[in-house]
Amino acid sequence: MIRHDYAFPLRIDAGSSQVARASYPDHVDQLLRQLLLTSPGERVCQPEFGCGLRRLVFAGQSDALVATVRIQVQQAINRWLSDQVKLDNVDVLAGAAAPASGLDEGSLLITVSYTLVDTLTPTELQVKVI
Template sequence: MSAISHLCGGDLLLENGGLQVISGADETRQRLLRRLLTNPGDYIWQPEYGVGLQSMVGEVVVPAVMQAAIRVQVIKDPGVDSGHSVDVTVSAADNGLCLCHISYVDADTGQQQTVDFSA
């Protein structure tokens, strides 16, 4: 299956005379980032969808709380194999950024995948 490629906060991209599409592991990564950045309650058809990480910017980071919230949402994505554990590491960098590393198994390929980002 494929979807329109779109990173949160970015523009839609054109490719071959149409909108850029994405599939596979890249599509799952984009869905996960969207899920992590969406505030709970903002998606009216699924009020429990989302973590709202951007709303945590400027707050005191409690790694265990953030890791648990991320893990719960990542395992709900259809591209993530729920039969395997999802590993989430949240740490503080020296420059004040919050670093996040997520490791999961792709539901279609069975391959280990990662998502890394900072806030």
């Protein structure tokens, strides 16, 4: 099967004057970042799309917040991208809970471990939410 995955943000490739393309792993990485950093209600045509992580940055950092973020990320990925990735693990680090991590207080570091469905390649993505 030939894949034609477009890069995000959508743009024209200067060399070919066509829509820029991304490799399959890069495309899935971009999809995950879009999902995690989009708030529900932000997209007019898909108001339920997103994860809502930015609003959780202002919640008091605690074990309960870490658990909530982990669950929201798992649910969003399983709902919107289960045809692209098999979710292996979600790890969440809150800045206030781990001062040695170098994270600012109030920020979150989310590490998503997953396997690409089409290639069975294990991959990891880190997203910092400030």
